[in-house]
Amino acid sequence: MNNFAKVILFSLIVILAFVLFANVYIPHIQPSPPPAEETIDVGAMTMDKFIALGDKVFNGKGTCTLCHNAVVKRAPLLEDIAAKAMDRIKDPRYKGKATNAAEYIEESEREPSAYVVAGYGVTGTNDTVSPMPVTTSGAIGLSDVEVKAVVAYLQNLAGAEVTVEIPRGVPAEKKEAQAQPAPAKNVEEAVNKYGCGACHKIAKIAGAVGEIGPNLSRIGSKKTEAYLRRAVINPNADIAEGFLPGMMPQDFKDKLTAGELELIVGHLLKSR
Amino acid sequence: MTMPSVYGFLKKKAVLACILTAVFCAAAAAGVSITLPAGSTASGVAYAAEQSGGHSPAAVEAKGTDGATQPSFQPPPKLKASDYPQIRGINGRVLVWVAAQLHLWFAAFVLAVPIFVFVIEALGMITKDKRYDKMAYEFIKVSLSAYSVTAILGGLLLLSLVVFYPDFIKYLASIFNSTMLAYAFIFFLESASLYIYYYGWHAMDRGFLKWVHLTIGLILNAVGTTLMFMANAWVSFTMSPHGVDAAGVFEGNVWHAMHNHLWNPINLHRFVANIAYGGSIVGAYAAYKFLTSKTDEERAHYDWMGYTANFLAVVALLPLPFAGYWLVAEIYAYSQQMGITLMGGSFAWLFITQAVIIGALFLSANYYLWCGMERSHGAHRYTGYIKYIAAVILLCFLVWFTPHTLILTPAELKALGGQYHPFLGPLGIMPAKNTAVNIMLIFTFLSFLLYRRANLVAVVSWARQGSAVQAAIMTAAILNIIVLGTYYGYYTNTVYKVASSVPQVASTLLVLVSCMVIDVFMFKGAREVGPLKWGKMPERSQYALFLLAVSFTWLMGLMGFIRSGIRQHWHVYTVMRDNSPDAFTPTIGYAAKVVSVAAVIFMAMVIFIFWLSSLSSKKQEGH
Amino acid sequence: MKSIITYFVALAVCAMVFLLLDILLFNAQGLSFTFKG
Numbered sequence: 059m060n061n062f063a064k065v066i067l068f069s070l071i072v073i074l075a076f077v078l079f080a081n082v083y084i085p086h087i088q089p090s091p092p093p094a095e096e097t098i099d100v101g102a103m104t105m106d107k108f109i110a111l112g113d114k115v116f117n118g119k120g121t122c123t124l125c126h127n128a129v130v131k132r133a134p135l136l137e138d139i140a141a142k143a144m145d146r147i148k149d150p151r152y153k154g155k156a157t158n159a160a161e162y163i164e165e166s167e168r169e170p171s172a173y174v175v176a177g178y179g180v181t182g183t184n185d186t187v188s189p190m191p192v193t194t195s196g197a198i199g200l201s202d203v204e205v206k207a208v209v210a211y212l213q214n215l216a217g218a219e220v221t222v223e224i225p226r227g228v229p230a231e232k233k234e235a236q237a238q239p240a241p242a243k244n245v246e247e248a249v250n251k252y253g254c255g256a257c258h259k260i261a262k263i264a265g266a267v268g269e270i271g272p273n274l275s276r277i278g279s280k281k282t283e284a285y286l287r288r289a290v291i292n293p294n295a296d297i298a299e300g301f302l303p304g305m306m307p308q309d310f311k312d313k314l315t316a317g318e319l320e321l322i323v324g325h326l327l328k329s330r
Numbered sequence: 331m332t333m334p335s336v337y338g339f340l341k342k343k344a345v346l347a348c349i350l351t352a353v354f355c356a357a358a359a360a361g362v363s364i365t366l367p368a369g370s371t372a373s374g375v376a377y378a379a380e381q382s383g384g385h386s387p388a389a390v391e392a393k394g395t396d397g398a399t400q401p402s403f404q405p406p407p408k409l410k411a412s413d414y415p416q417i418r419g420i421n422g423r424v425l426v427w428v429a430a431q432l433h434l435w436f437a438a439f440v441l442a443v444p445i446f447v448f449v450i451e452a453l454g455m456i457t458k459d460k461r462y463d464k465m466a467y468e469f470i471k472v473s474l475s476a477y478s479v480t481a482i483l484g485g486l487l488l489l490s491l492v493v494f495y496p497d498f499i500k501y502l503a504s505i506f507n508s509t510m511l512a513y514a515f516i517f518f519l520e521s522a523s524l525y526i527y528y529y530g531w532h533a534m535d536r537g538f539l540k541w542v543h544l545t546i547g548l549i550l551n552a553v554g555t556t557l558m559f560m561a562n563a564w565v566s567f568t569m570s571p572h573g574v575d576a577a578g579v580f581e582g583n584v585w586h587a588m589h590n591h592l593w594n595p596i597n598l599h600r601f602v603a604n605i606a607y608g609g610s611i612v613g614a615y616a617a618y619k620f621l622t623s624k625t626d627e628e629r630a631h632y633d634w635m636g637y638t639a640n641f642l643a644v645v646a647l648l649p650l651p652f653a654g655y656w657l658v659a660e661i662y663a664y665s666q667q668m669g670i671t672l673m674g675g676s677f678a679w680l681f682i683t684q685a686v687i688i689g690a691l692f693l694s695a696n697y698y699l700w701c702g703m704e705r706s707h708g709a710h711r712y713t714g715y716i717k718y719i720a721a722v723i724l725l726c727f728l729v730w731f732t733p734h735t736l737i738l739t740p741a742e743l744k745a746l747g748g749q750y751h752p753f754l755g756p757l758g759i760m761p762a763k764n765t766a767v768n769i770m771l772i773f774t775f776l777s778f779l780l781y782r783r784a785n786l787v788a789v790v791s792w793a794r795q796g797s798a799v800q801a802a803i804m805t806a807a808i809l810n811i812i813v814l815g816t817y818y819g820y821y822t823n824t825v826y827k828v829a830s831s832v833p834q835v836a837s838t839l840l841v842l843v844s845c846m847v848i849d850v851f852m853f854k855g856a857r858e859v860g861p862l863k864w865g866k867m868p869e870r871s872q873y874a875l876f877l878l879a880v881s882f883t884w885l886m887g888l889m890g891f892i893r894s895g896i897r898q899h900w901h902v903y904t905v906m907r908d909n910s911p912d913a914f915t916p917t918i919g920y921a922a923k924v925v926s927v928a929a930v931i932f933m934a935m936v937i938f939i940f941w942l943s944s945l946s947s948k949k950q951e952g953h
Numbered sequence: 954m955k956s957i958i959t960y961f962v963a964l965a966v967c968a969m970v971f972l973l974l975d976i977l978l979f980n981a982q983g984l985s986f987t988f989k990g
Contacts, residue, residue: 061621068873069933072880073926079686080888080922084679089915092899092908124670132670182983189666195576196904197667798956802963810971826984833978837971 093119102308105210108224112211115204120193122208133190134175139163140216146173151185160222163209167193167200241315245325248318252310261329271306272298279330286323290314403580406501406906413497414910422494423912427894428928429490431887433483435607435932437561438600438886440480441554442608443473444524446642448547455540465635467531469612474528475939481517495910498901505573505580505587506564513560520557523550558604559597563588566596568902569893570664578905591664595657596893602646602653607882609643614879615940617872620865629865636875637702643878644695661896668903672896680892680918685763687885689727689770694874694881696723696774699781701871706785708859715780722773729766761819764831768811768838772804775842779849786856796852800845807837883932887925895921 103111116122125133143159146152154172156162165172170190179185193200193208200208202225209222242248246263249255255266261275277286288295291314293306314322407413414422447466454462491499503510527546534543571578573586580587616636623629662669671677700716703709779800790796811834818830897903899913907913916924979986 061618065618065621065873065876066933068876069880070930072877073884073929076683076687076881076884077922077926080683081919084682084918086917086919087679088917089677091914121667124667191665191667196665197898197900199904794956795959798960799963802960803967806964806967806971809968810975814975829979829982829984832982833971833975836974836978840971840974 090118103224105220105224108207109210109214109220111204112207112209112214115200116208116211119198120200120204120208121198122193125190133178136212136215138216140213140218149173158221159218160209160213163212164205164222167205167208242318242321245321248314248321249325251318252313254322257306260326262325272301274326275329277329278327281326283323283327286326287319290319290322403504403582406578406902407497409497409907409909411909411911415494415496417493421912422490423910424924426487426490426494427891427924428931429483429487430894431890431925431928432932432935433480433487434890435883435886436476436480436483436935437558438604438607439611440473440477441558442604442606443469443612444527444547444550444554445605446608447473448544448551450638451544451547455544461631461634463535464631465638468635470528470531471943472612472615472940473608474524475943476936477521477524479935479939495901498906498908501578501902501906502564502568505567506584508584509560509563509588513557516553516557516560520550520553523553555601558600559593560588562596562600563590563593565893566590566592568900569661569668569897571902571905574905576905578902592657592660595653595660599650599653599657602650603886606643606646606650607886609639609641609646610875610879610882611936613639613643613875615639617875618940620867620872621869623865626865631864633705633865633867636872640695640698640875640878643882647691665903668896671898672892677892677896677918680888680921683888683918683922684885685730687881689730691878691881692770692774693723693727694877696720696777698871698874699777701868701874703781703784704868705863705866706859707863708787709784712780712784716777719773719777719780723770726766726770726773729762730770732762761815761827761830764834765811765815765819768834769808771838772808772811772841775845776804779845782849783853785859785862786853787859788852788856790852790854793852796848800848803844804841807841810834810837880929880933883929884925887929888921891921891925 122136126136128135140159140163143156143162147154147156147162152173154162154165154169156165156172162173170188170192171186174185174188176185178188180187180189191198194202194205206222206225210220210224213220213222242251249260249263249266254260255263255268257268257271258266259268259273259275260266281289285296291311293308293310294303297303416422447469450462450466450469454460454466488499523546527543527550530543530546534540567587567590570591571587572590573583573588574580613636616632616639620629620632620636623632658669658672661672673681696719700713700720703713703716788796814830814834814837818826822830895915898915899908900906901908976986
């Protein structure tokens with residue numbers, strides 16, 4: 059073998075060894091996918107759902123568990139934070155304005171340095187500055203609803219009474235989110251925009267294969283236009299046999315544009 | 331003034347100017363944050379250009395359309411998946427990734443070579459050894475052919491970004507357009523000085539003209555470094571945006587955007603790494619030339635060239651961990667979350683891979699030194715020790731090879747079944763690794779000391795006691811490192827575990843400095859056993875140089891992935907979200923494959939370029 | 954013989970130097986050099 063071939067072979071073997079090392083020797087870890095940007099429907103939210111949302115934010119988008127976990131203990135554990143909150147507020151080192159547990163937890167998310175648990179401050183600041191990022195800004199960027207949902211989750215986790223209130227009314231960010239999307243141009247866009255396909259099977263729409271709600275792929279042969287329109291804007295008016303009322307979002311009457319409603323109803327009528 | 335004194339005067343001046351400029355470059359590279367007046371540092375040049383340019387065109391344009399007195403800028407658009415052009419059969423992210431990586435490899439090479447060509451040319455002038463000059467010329471010739479390829483790849487990178495990420499590049503351009511213009515102009519300066527430096531080599535090879543030539547080399551380096559700093563500013567802006575508000579609206583001062591939090595750490599890290607990288611590529615070039623040499627004279631030349639290049643690469647490699655440490659510390663300071671993404675979570679395993687490759691580099695560097703001892707007549711006095719050094723270094727490497735305890739996200743913990751890697755023992759934790767790496771450094775240094783004295787016989791009367799003192803320093807240091815590593819690493823709390831690594835590193839540094847000082851005095855005026863037999867190297871030794879070059883290339887690619895990857899699903903961290911279908915972070919295994927494919931493409935291109943330059947030299951010989 | 958004596962004397966001196974270095978560097982990090990941890 060000549061030198062050129064030997065050198066090439068040697069180099070390829072080295073690269074192959076590195077690839078094998080990176081693929082075989084070290085464990086396979088699939089990094090978590092980017093957090094989804096979803097609009098939260100506060101209107102239909104029950105307290106259980108609100109706590110579940112907090113759970114999701116706490117263990118996901120909020121990245122809280124990177125530090126607040128029992129293994130690495132980069133930050134204090136939060137299992138009993140709701141129970142401890144009152145002691146913290148009474149601590150002379152406390153710098154915040156909270157008067158109860160819910161306020162304290164929310165304040166900690168917004169101003170982490172209001173109270174720094176002893177031993178967890180930034181080195182050299184004598185526990186006056188917290189290394190925790192402000193959860194409402196930067197790469198985490200929790201919304202007001204999400205901040206409060208985390209409070210509910212943590213209160214529930216501690217076995218305490220959940221006193222935080224679900225922010226009712228239309229929060230500013232939601233209004234913005236509603237104002238932003240352009241009206242759908244065709245029925246496929248409209249169906250995808252409102253996620254109908256997640257629960258219903260709809261003819262000729264890719265991905266609309268849900269089974270939580272009634273199958274709509276032949277609905278046009280069974281129901282009238284008026285029935286279908288009513289079923290979208292007031293879902294509980296008629297409930298198909300074998301399905302429960304209250305499952306379908308109640309606010310399509312506020313969300314859909316007239317054009318979108320016509321697109322969807324028209325499409326369903328044609329689905330025979 | 332008579333001619334000689336004018337010459338002498340100019341010579342002194344030139345040296346002074348060189349030193350001053352070098353100091354400025356070094357200061358700029360080291361990220362000295364003292365506020366020098368604009369224009370006085372290399373990075374300041376860009377600032378000065380900015381200042382004299384007045385308002386950036388974007389600002390003026392915005393003024394014109396809005397009719398407002400304040401320049402107004404748009405926030406980055408909120409993108410949807412449909413905003414990213416898709417071309418069937420081409421993965422845009424992979425294309426951008428590979429183009430960027432290839433551009434970076436070539437750029438690192440063409441920026442690094444002039445740095446040590448300058449040093450070698452200066453060495454040749456000081457020592458009056460013609461070999462240096464010949465080698466410097468050969469180096470610059472190699473980099474010249476790579477230069478145009480660098481520019482072409484830069485163009486490819488820009489094109490692929492414009493095609494696949496139009497809105498992202500539009501946003502960046504709206505902030506940096508003025509520096510992009512300056513960049514084009516400085517690129518022109520770089521080309522001009524490079525061509526004058528190369529083509530004027532023989533025309534300006536004596537007397538005063540040689541000093542002019544050296545100064546052109548310095549200008550070439552200053553301009554090249556400025557270019558890199560400007561490109562670094564764009565890159566570091568996407569990691570730690572500055573000069574924009576929380577929504578990403580540009581505040582109008584491009585210097586603020588350039589001088590963002592991570593700019594100088596990245597500048598320093600890339601500057602040092604480039605030198606190590608350039609050295610390794612030239613080393614591989616020399617190794618190949620050595621293997622294919624027909625005459626002993628050629629072999630001697632390329633052996634020496636390979637040795638020098640390898641030496642430069644390893645010397646530049648040594649401070650790199652410190653530059654890296656600074657960069658990571660600044661990442662933590664900028665964003666705790668980004669820091670944890672970097673060192674915890676799935677990226678942490680990337681550092682295990684890095685550690686293993688660096689360990690392999692140490693092994694090969696030692697191996698090359700041991701083979702190199704065959705060049706000298708007096709080496710047989712020391713060859714018996716090599717097997718012990720090899721055993722210790724191998725042992726340290728194995729400790730380092732053991733995957734270490736990681737900070738993982740809970741989801742990853744579940745996937746892995748506990749925080750510990752299945753193969754993990756107590757050797758996997760950080761104190762063991764710190765201990766291993768420090769001992770590895772000391773023994774590598776010992777290899778180097780033995781190599782140094784292989785051909786020398788000390789003439790000072792205290793030579794034996796001197797060696798005894800050196801041995802004592804090393805013994806004490808190793809004991810100290812082991813005690814710190816075991817006692818504080820295993821029997822105390824985390825704070826002490828981390829803190830004990832500082833005296834460990836300090837012990838190593840103390841050994842390096844004090845033993846070297848003793849060595850220099852001990853071998854002052856030492857008698858040589860015989861002339862060094864350059865070229866008398868076994869062929870297998872050259873493969874250490876190939877291993878160095880390939881590992882550096884691959885490692886750089888992997889580190890490029892993490893540099894870009896820690897932004898996660900952001901184009902510009904916290905400011906402009908990446909909503910493309912490819913916004914997810916790939917696994918390390920996947921990244922390793924992409925990097926490997928890119929590395930093979932790079933190798934093929936390098937071989938082609940070297941082949942081209944060998945054609946031109948054959949032609950010269952023929953005429 | 955002379956170099957062996959030199960070695961052990963130097964070793965003792967170096968041990969002291971490194972101990973001092975450890976104390977200094979632990980103190981610089983706000984920790985006391987102690988065997989209790």
